[in-house]
Amino acid sequence: MRCFVALSMTGEHVGEGAPLIGPEGFLSFRVPFCAMSQPDSQARLFAYLAQYLQPERLRRFEEVLAWRTRYLTVAVEELHKPRNTSAVLRSCEGFGIQDVHIIAGAETYPIHKLIAGGAAPWLTVHRHRAATGSAAACIGRLRAQGYRIVATSPHAEQQVEDLGLDRPLALFFGSELEGLSETVLSQADVQLRIPMYGFTESLNLSVSAALLLHDLSRRLHARDDLPWRLSEAEKMDLRVAWATRSLKYGYRYVRRFWREEGERPA
Numbered sequence: 001m002r003c004f005v006a007l008s009m010t011g012e013h014v015g016e017g018a019p020l021i022g023p024e025g026f027l028s029f030r031v032p033f034c035a036m037s038q039p040d041s042q043a044r045l046f047a048y049l050a051q052y053l054q055p056e057r058l059r060r061f062e063e064v065l066a067w068r069t070r071y072l073t074v075a076v077e078e079l080h081k082p083r084n085t086s087a088v089l090r091s092c093e094g095f096g097i098q099d100v101h102i103i104a105g106a107e108t109y110p111i112h113k114l115i116a117g118g119a120a121p122w123l124t125v126h127r128h129r130a131a132t133g134s135a136a137a138c139i140g141r142l143r144a145q146g147y148r149i150v151a152t153s154p155h156a157e158q159q160v161e162d163l164g165l166d167r168p169l170a171l172f173f174g175s176e177l178e179g180l181s182e183t184v185l186s187q188a189d190v191q192l193r194i195p196m197y198g199f200t201e202s203l204n205l206s207v208s209a210a211l212l213l214h215d216l217s218r219r220l221h222a223r224d225d226l227p228w229r230l231s232e233a234e235k236m237d238l239r240v241a242w243a244t245r246s247l248k249y250g251y252r253y254v255r256r257f258w259r260e261e262g263e264r265p266a
Helices: 041-050 055-065 082-094 134-144 182-187 205-221 232-246 250-261
Strands: 004-008 028-032 072-077 099-105 124-129 148-152 169-173 190-193
Touching: 041 232, 041 250, 055 232, 072 082, 072 134, 072 205, 082 099, 082 205, 099 134, 124 134, 134 148, 134 182, 148 182, 169 205, 232 250
Parallel strands: 072 099, 072 169, 099 124, 148 169, 148 190
Antiparallel strands: 004 028
16 A cells, blocks of 8 residues: 655645645645655655755755754634735744644635745645634644643733743734634633733734744743754654755655655555
8 A cells, every 4th residue: 555645845734635736726746655664764765865955955954953843833813814824934934933834714825935935845834724623623633732722812911921831832823903713712721912012002913923933932942951852753754855845846756766766655
């Protein structure tokens, strides 16, 4: 039996059995993935792909991986302006946050490539739509993974300095007009605000995300007692994904690797 994982040229995980052209119009493809049955397969695949990449690109992979984390993650809910979502992606990538969750309801919000600044291909973007329970499903999934659910709201009492790092954090952001839904606010473990001292009640969404991520990532990097760094297996998975996306028609190189290996992925 062959096992595939679906990847997207925008960095999205589009799910098993995803179409080659996703609903947002971005090119996606399926490649064999058998790391679970053959632990060294990812390393061998990366070594194969690496020979086609410049040494500078490979060094950059390692520099970025040293600071990548899943200890912090971001979820954005029902943003009606793709530019806002894209700007948040750019901030997440810049601060080393690997996973971003987009709660889109019944709508689809394409990533604005210019605003995202090329950030999307390096991230793992998870989309939650109405068919999967949307916000509640996203919260349930993150909580099951050990995350503390943090809802941002201008009406909250706690500030970022009050937020502990003893558990992984999932930061939820809503639209600038309506904020987060009652579902998120009621199910959150804590609500958080950025203090404002002018007539304006709140900041632009992407600015709010950047401010919080800057503070939290800076504090996290100073904590060697917390398991915020990626595991070696996670790093290798990202090396393969990034190398594939760095090559034009990278999925063809992956398929060629399996043909040359003469293996049939489990």
